[in-house]
Amino acid sequence: MPDDALNLGLLLFIPYRAIEDRVFDELAAAGFDDISRAQGRVFQRIGPNGSRLTELARQSGVTKQTAGFLVDQLEAAGYVTRVPDPSDGRARLVVIAPRGAAAVARSVGVVADVEREWTAHLGAERAESLRELLTDLRAATDHYA
Amino acid sequence: MPDDALNLGLLLFIPYRAIEDRVFDELAAAGFDDISRAQGRVFQRIGPNGSRLTELARQSGVTKQTAGFLVDQLEAAGYVTRVPDPSDGRARLVVIAPRGAAAVARSVGVVADVEREWTAHLGAERAESLRELLTDLRAATDHYA
DNA sequence: GACGATAGTACGAGACTCTGACTTAATGGT
DNA sequence: ACCATTAAGTCAGAGTCTCGTACTATCGTC
Secondary structure (H helix, E strand, C coil), X not given: CCCCCCCHHHHHHHHHHHHHHHHHHHHHHCCCCCCXXXXXXXXXXXXXXXXXXXXXXXXXXXXXXXXXXXXXXXXXXXXEEEEECCCCCCCEEEEECHHHHHHHHHHHHHHHHHHHHHHHHHCHHHHHHHHHHHHHHHHHHCCCC | CCCCCCCHHHHXXXXXXXXXXXXXXXXXXXXXXXXXXXXXXXXXXXCCCCEEHHHHHHHHCCCHHHHHHHHHHXXXXXXXXXXXXXXXXXCEEEEXXXXXXXXXXXXXXXXXXXXXXXXXXXXXXXXXXXXXXXXXXXXXXXXXX
Protein backbone atom coordinates (compact mmCIF):
# COMPACT_ATOMS: atom_id res chain seq x y z
CA MET A 1 0.00 0.00 0.00
CA PRO A 2 2.80 2.49 0.68
CA ASP A 3 5.36 3.71 -1.80
CA ASP A 4 3.12 5.23 -4.37
CA ALA A 5 2.70 8.78 -3.15
CA LEU A 6 -0.17 9.10 -5.55
CA ASN A 7 -2.26 6.25 -4.19
CA LEU A 8 -5.80 7.26 -5.00
CA GLY A 9 -7.15 6.10 -1.67
CA LEU A 10 -4.74 8.32 0.17
CA LEU A 11 -5.43 11.20 -2.16
CA LEU A 12 -9.08 11.00 -1.23
CA PHE A 13 -8.43 10.41 2.43
CA ILE A 14 -6.19 13.41 2.96
CA PRO A 15 -8.71 16.10 2.07
CA TYR A 16 -11.52 14.13 3.68
CA ARG A 17 -9.62 14.03 6.91
CA ALA A 18 -8.75 17.71 6.59
CA ILE A 19 -12.34 18.79 6.21
CA GLU A 20 -13.52 16.52 9.01
CA ASP A 21 -10.83 17.91 11.28
CA ARG A 22 -11.95 21.45 10.54
CA VAL A 23 -15.60 20.73 11.09
CA PHE A 24 -15.04 19.02 14.42
CA ASP A 25 -12.54 21.60 15.62
CA GLU A 26 -14.89 24.46 14.93
CA LEU A 27 -17.90 22.57 16.18
CA ALA A 28 -16.09 22.01 19.46
CA ALA A 29 -15.09 25.67 19.60
CA ALA A 30 -18.73 26.64 19.11
CA GLY A 31 -19.79 24.57 22.11
CA PHE A 32 -20.70 21.38 20.30
CA ASP A 33 -17.95 19.51 22.05
CA ASP A 34 -19.98 16.49 22.97
CA ILE A 35 -20.23 14.99 19.52
CA SER A 36 -17.72 12.50 18.16
CA ARG A 37 -16.67 11.70 14.62
CA ALA A 38 -18.36 8.34 14.64
CA GLN A 39 -21.55 9.99 15.81
CA GLY A 40 -21.19 12.66 13.16
CA ARG A 41 -20.77 10.14 10.39
CA VAL A 42 -24.14 8.65 11.25
CA PHE A 43 -25.81 11.95 12.05
CA GLN A 44 -24.78 13.23 8.66
CA ARG A 45 -26.96 10.68 6.92
CA ILE A 46 -30.20 11.66 8.61
CA GLY A 47 -32.68 12.75 5.97
CA PRO A 48 -34.85 15.89 6.13
CA ASN A 49 -37.83 13.88 7.33
CA GLY A 50 -35.90 11.62 9.64
CA SER A 51 -34.40 8.25 8.93
CA ARG A 52 -34.74 4.74 10.23
CA LEU A 53 -31.90 3.25 12.17
CA THR A 54 -31.41 0.45 9.67
CA GLU A 55 -31.18 2.96 6.87
CA LEU A 56 -28.60 5.02 8.73
CA ALA A 57 -26.59 1.90 9.42
CA ARG A 58 -26.67 0.84 5.80
CA GLN A 59 -25.68 4.24 4.45
CA SER A 60 -22.96 4.70 7.03
CA GLY A 61 -21.50 1.27 6.46
CA VAL A 62 -21.86 0.07 10.05
CA THR A 63 -24.05 -2.52 11.71
CA LYS A 64 -27.45 -1.74 13.20
CA GLN A 65 -26.01 -2.23 16.64
CA THR A 66 -23.28 0.31 16.07
CA ALA A 67 -25.71 2.81 14.59
CA GLY A 68 -28.02 2.25 17.55
CA PHE A 69 -25.18 2.79 19.97
CA LEU A 70 -24.22 6.06 18.30
CA VAL A 71 -27.79 7.30 17.99
CA ASP A 72 -28.31 6.58 21.69
CA GLN A 73 -25.51 9.01 22.43
CA LEU A 74 -26.71 11.60 19.96
CA GLU A 75 -30.11 11.37 21.61
CA ALA A 76 -28.70 11.66 25.12
CA ALA A 77 -26.75 14.74 24.05
CA GLY A 78 -29.85 16.33 22.55
CA TYR A 79 -28.86 16.27 18.90
CA VAL A 80 -31.64 13.94 17.77
CA THR A 81 -34.90 12.46 18.99
CA ARG A 82 -36.65 9.26 18.07
CA VAL A 83 -40.27 9.27 17.03
CA PRO A 84 -42.48 6.38 16.01
CA ASP A 85 -42.62 5.71 12.30
CA PRO A 86 -46.29 6.11 11.39
CA SER A 87 -45.91 3.70 8.50
CA ASP A 88 -44.35 0.83 10.45
CA GLY A 89 -44.93 -0.15 14.04
CA ARG A 90 -41.54 -1.81 14.35
CA ALA A 91 -39.60 1.21 13.25
CA ARG A 92 -38.77 4.58 14.70
CA LEU A 93 -37.53 7.63 12.88
CA VAL A 94 -34.41 9.38 14.02
CA VAL A 95 -35.04 13.08 13.56
CA ILE A 96 -32.82 16.07 14.11
CA ALA A 97 -33.53 18.02 17.30
CA PRO A 98 -32.99 21.77 17.71
CA ARG A 99 -29.48 21.32 19.05
CA GLY A 100 -28.74 19.06 16.12
CA ALA A 101 -30.05 21.65 13.69
CA ALA A 102 -27.80 24.26 15.27
CA ALA A 103 -24.80 21.97 14.80
CA VAL A 104 -25.80 21.39 11.21
CA ALA A 105 -25.93 25.11 10.58
CA ARG A 106 -22.46 25.55 12.03
CA SER A 107 -21.09 22.63 10.04
CA VAL A 108 -22.49 23.94 6.81
CA GLY A 109 -20.70 27.20 7.45
CA VAL A 110 -17.39 25.48 8.12
CA VAL A 111 -17.67 23.32 5.02
CA ALA A 112 -18.40 26.44 3.01
CA ASP A 113 -15.29 28.08 4.47
CA VAL A 114 -13.15 25.12 3.53
CA GLU A 115 -14.61 25.06 0.06
CA ARG A 116 -13.74 28.71 -0.34
CA GLU A 117 -10.16 28.03 0.68
CA TRP A 118 -9.89 25.12 -1.70
CA THR A 119 -11.38 27.18 -4.46
CA ALA A 120 -8.80 29.85 -3.78
CA HIS A 121 -6.12 27.21 -4.10
CA LEU A 122 -7.43 25.41 -7.16
CA GLY A 123 -9.17 28.19 -8.98
CA ALA A 124 -12.90 28.52 -9.42
CA GLU A 125 -13.18 26.44 -12.53
CA ARG A 126 -11.12 23.51 -11.29
CA ALA A 127 -12.87 23.55 -7.90
CA GLU A 128 -16.19 23.25 -9.65
CA SER A 129 -14.74 20.48 -11.73
CA LEU A 130 -13.65 18.59 -8.61
CA ARG A 131 -17.11 18.77 -7.10
CA GLU A 132 -18.66 17.63 -10.33
CA LEU A 133 -16.28 14.70 -10.69
CA LEU A 134 -16.85 13.55 -7.13
CA THR A 135 -20.59 13.81 -7.55
CA ASP A 136 -20.39 11.72 -10.67
CA LEU A 137 -18.12 9.21 -9.01
CA ARG A 138 -20.61 8.79 -6.23
CA ALA A 139 -22.93 7.05 -8.63
CA ALA A 140 -20.30 4.39 -9.16
CA THR A 141 -19.27 3.99 -5.54
CA ASP A 142 -22.06 4.76 -3.10
CA HIS A 143 -23.94 1.51 -3.05
CA TYR A 144 -25.89 2.75 -0.09
CA ALA A 145 -27.15 6.05 -1.40
CA MET B 1 -24.00 18.37 8.64
CA PRO B 2 -26.79 16.39 6.97
CA ASP B 3 -29.23 17.65 4.39
CA ASP B 4 -26.86 18.79 1.74
CA ALA B 5 -26.42 15.72 -0.42
CA LEU B 6 -23.46 17.46 -1.96
CA ASN B 7 -21.50 17.96 1.22
CA LEU B 8 -17.91 17.92 0.08
CA GLY B 9 -16.73 15.89 3.03
CA LEU B 10 -19.19 13.15 2.22
CA LEU B 11 -18.34 13.31 -1.46
CA LEU B 12 -14.74 12.59 -0.58
CA PHE B 13 -15.57 10.00 2.02
CA ILE B 14 -17.76 7.85 -0.20
CA PRO B 15 -15.13 6.93 -2.79
CA TYR B 16 -12.46 6.71 -0.12
CA ARG B 17 -14.51 4.21 1.77
CA ALA B 18 -15.26 2.32 -1.42
CA ILE B 19 -11.62 1.93 -2.33
CA GLU B 20 -10.64 0.97 1.19
CA ASP B 21 -13.38 -1.64 1.26
CA ARG B 22 -12.14 -3.13 -1.97
CA VAL B 23 -8.53 -3.22 -0.89
CA PHE B 24 -9.27 -4.90 2.41
CA ASP B 25 -11.74 -7.35 0.91
CA GLU B 26 -9.28 -8.50 -1.69
CA LEU B 27 -6.37 -8.45 0.70
CA ALA B 28 -8.33 -10.75 2.98
CA ALA B 29 -9.24 -12.99 0.07
CA ALA B 30 -5.56 -13.22 -0.83
CA GLY B 31 -4.67 -14.46 2.65
CA PHE B 32 -3.79 -11.11 4.21
CA ASP B 33 -6.67 -11.39 6.61
CA ASP B 34 -4.75 -10.40 9.71
CA ILE B 35 -4.42 -6.73 8.93
CA SER B 36 -6.95 -4.12 10.00
CA ARG B 37 -7.86 -0.77 8.52
CA ALA B 38 -6.28 1.13 11.35
CA GLN B 39 -3.09 -0.83 10.86
CA GLY B 40 -3.27 -0.24 7.13
CA ARG B 41 -3.63 3.48 7.53
CA VAL B 42 -0.36 3.59 9.42
CA PHE B 43 1.38 0.99 7.29
CA GLN B 44 0.55 3.02 4.21
CA ARG B 45 2.72 5.87 5.39
CA ILE B 46 5.90 3.88 5.75
CA GLY B 47 8.52 5.34 3.43
CA PRO B 48 10.77 3.35 1.11
CA ASN B 49 13.65 3.50 3.58
CA GLY B 50 11.54 2.99 6.66
CA SER B 51 9.96 5.56 8.91
CA ARG B 52 10.13 6.54 12.53
CA LEU B 53 7.17 5.89 14.73
CA THR B 54 6.71 9.54 15.52
CA GLU B 55 6.67 10.34 11.83
CA LEU B 56 4.08 7.68 11.11
CA ALA B 57 1.96 8.99 13.96
CA ARG B 58 2.17 12.54 12.68
CA GLN B 59 1.34 11.66 9.11
CA SER B 60 -1.47 9.34 10.10
CA GLY B 61 -2.99 11.83 12.47
CA VAL B 62 -2.83 9.65 15.56
CA THR B 63 -0.80 9.80 18.75
CA LYS B 64 2.56 8.08 19.15
CA GLN B 65 0.96 5.59 21.49
CA THR B 66 -1.67 4.62 18.97
CA ALA B 67 0.89 4.31 16.20
CA GLY B 68 3.04 2.20 18.49
CA PHE B 69 0.13 -0.05 19.33
CA LEU B 70 -0.66 -0.59 15.64
CA VAL B 71 2.95 -1.13 14.63
CA ASP B 72 3.30 -3.72 17.41
CA GLN B 73 0.54 -5.69 15.74
CA LEU B 74 1.93 -5.23 12.25
CA GLU B 75 5.24 -6.48 13.56
CA ALA B 76 3.70 -9.47 15.30
CA ALA B 77 1.90 -10.37 12.08
CA GLY B 78 5.11 -10.13 10.09
CA TYR B 79 4.28 -7.11 7.95
CA VAL B 80 7.03 -4.90 9.32
CA THR B 81 10.17 -5.06 11.39
CA ARG B 82 11.88 -2.46 13.53
CA VAL B 83 15.54 -1.67 13.10
CA PRO B 84 17.70 0.83 14.98
CA ASP B 85 17.94 4.23 13.37
CA PRO B 86 21.67 4.72 12.71
CA SER B 87 21.31 8.46 12.91
CA ASP B 88 19.56 8.61 16.29
CA GLY B 89 20.00 6.25 19.20
CA ARG B 90 16.57 6.99 20.58
CA ALA B 91 14.78 6.10 17.40
CA ARG B 92 14.00 2.96 15.48
CA LEU B 93 12.92 2.68 11.89
CA VAL B 94 9.80 0.77 10.96
CA VAL B 95 10.57 -1.03 7.71
CA ILE B 96 8.43 -3.20 5.49
CA ALA B 97 9.06 -6.94 5.83
CA PRO B 98 8.62 -9.46 3.00
CA ARG B 99 5.06 -10.23 3.98
CA GLY B 100 4.35 -6.49 4.05
CA ALA B 101 5.85 -6.08 0.60
CA ALA B 102 3.62 -8.86 -0.71
CA ALA B 103 0.57 -7.09 0.73
CA VAL B 104 1.70 -3.86 -0.85
CA ALA B 105 1.96 -5.54 -4.22
CA ARG B 106 -1.54 -6.93 -3.90
CA SER B 107 -2.90 -3.56 -2.77
CA VAL B 108 -1.34 -1.76 -5.66
CA GLY B 109 -3.06 -4.16 -8.01
CA VAL B 110 -6.44 -3.64 -6.39
CA VAL B 111 -6.11 0.12 -6.46
CA ALA B 112 -5.20 -0.11 -10.13
CA ASP B 113 -8.33 -2.20 -10.74
CA VAL B 114 -10.51 0.34 -9.01
CA GLU B 115 -8.91 3.15 -10.94
CA ARG B 116 -9.66 1.34 -14.17
CA GLU B 117 -13.30 0.99 -13.17
CA TRP B 118 -13.55 4.63 -12.23
CA THR B 119 -11.90 5.62 -15.45
CA ALA B 120 -14.44 3.55 -17.33
CA HIS B 121 -17.17 5.42 -15.50
CA LEU B 122 -15.76 8.92 -15.78
CA GLY B 123 -13.88 8.70 -19.03
CA ALA B 124 -10.13 8.82 -19.39
CA GLU B 125 -9.78 12.55 -19.51
CA ARG B 126 -11.96 13.28 -16.52
CA ALA B 127 -10.35 10.50 -14.48
CA GLU B 128 -6.97 12.03 -15.12
CA SER B 129 -8.40 15.37 -14.16
CA LEU B 130 -9.66 13.97 -10.84
CA ARG B 131 -6.27 12.58 -9.96
CA GLU B 132 -4.60 15.81 -10.86
CA LEU B 133 -7.02 17.89 -8.80
CA LEU B 134 -6.64 15.67 -5.76
CA THR B 135 -2.89 15.77 -6.05
CA ASP B 136 -2.99 19.53 -6.21
CA LEU B 137 -5.39 19.71 -3.31
CA ARG B 138 -3.04 17.64 -1.22
CA ALA B 139 -0.65 20.57 -1.11
CA ALA B 140 -3.32 22.60 0.62
CA THR B 141 -4.52 19.94 3.02
CA ASP B 142 -1.84 17.47 3.98
CA HIS B 143 -0.07 19.30 6.72
CA TYR B 144 1.79 16.15 7.56
CA ALA B 145 3.15 15.18 4.18
C1' DG C 1 -54.02 -17.32 11.96
C1' DA C 2 -49.24 -19.14 10.57
C1' DC C 3 -44.70 -18.15 8.52
C1' DG C 4 -40.68 -15.98 6.79
C1' DA C 5 -38.64 -11.44 6.59
C1' DT C 6 -37.58 -6.92 8.69
C1' DA C 7 -36.81 -3.12 12.60
C1' DG C 8 -34.78 -2.77 16.48
C1' DT C 9 -32.50 -4.04 21.14
C1' DA C 10 -29.36 -6.65 24.62
C1' DC C 11 -25.10 -8.55 25.77
C1' DG C 12 -20.40 -9.49 25.53
C1' DA C 13 -15.89 -9.31 23.35
C1' DG C 14 -12.34 -7.25 20.75
C1' DA C 15 -10.18 -3.28 18.49
C1' DC C 16 -8.92 1.50 18.51
C1' DT C 17 -7.62 5.80 20.56
C1' DC C 18 -6.55 8.98 23.85
C1' DT C 19 -4.33 11.36 28.32
C1' DG C 20 -0.83 11.34 31.57
C1' DA C 21 3.44 9.80 33.26
C1' DC C 22 7.77 7.86 32.44
C1' DT C 23 12.73 6.41 30.42
C1' DT C 24 16.33 7.20 27.38
C1' DA C 25 18.98 9.80 24.16
C1' DA C 26 20.13 14.01 21.52
C1' DT C 27 20.84 19.06 21.31
C1' DG C 28 22.17 23.72 22.62
C1' DG C 29 24.10 27.07 25.63
C1' DT C 30 27.38 28.03 28.97
C1' DA D 1 32.24 18.81 30.09
C1' DC D 2 27.56 20.05 32.32
C1' DC D 3 22.93 20.97 32.64
C1' DA D 4 18.37 22.22 30.79
C1' DT D 5 15.48 21.41 27.19
C1' DT D 6 13.66 18.84 23.61
C1' DA D 7 12.55 14.66 21.11
C1' DA D 8 11.72 9.27 20.51
C1' DG D 9 9.52 5.87 22.34
C1' DT D 10 7.09 2.95 26.06
C1' DC D 11 3.79 1.84 29.93
C1' DA D 12 -0.65 1.87 32.20
C1' DG D 13 -5.41 2.94 32.26
C1' DA D 14 -9.78 4.48 30.65
C1' DG D 15 -13.14 5.60 27.24
C1' DT D 16 -14.99 4.86 22.59
C1' DC D 17 -16.18 2.25 18.62
C1' DT D 18 -17.42 -1.93 16.28
C1' DC D 19 -18.93 -6.33 15.63
C1' DG D 20 -21.13 -11.26 16.22
C1' DT D 21 -24.72 -13.67 18.28
C1' DA D 22 -29.12 -13.90 20.03
C1' DC D 23 -33.43 -12.09 21.06
C1' DT D 24 -38.42 -9.58 20.76
C1' DA D 25 -41.91 -7.23 18.14
C1' DT D 26 -44.11 -6.22 13.92
C1' DC D 27 -45.03 -6.59 8.99
C1' DG D 28 -46.53 -8.82 4.74
C1' DT D 29 -48.24 -12.80 2.49
C1' DC D 30 -50.73 -16.91 2.16
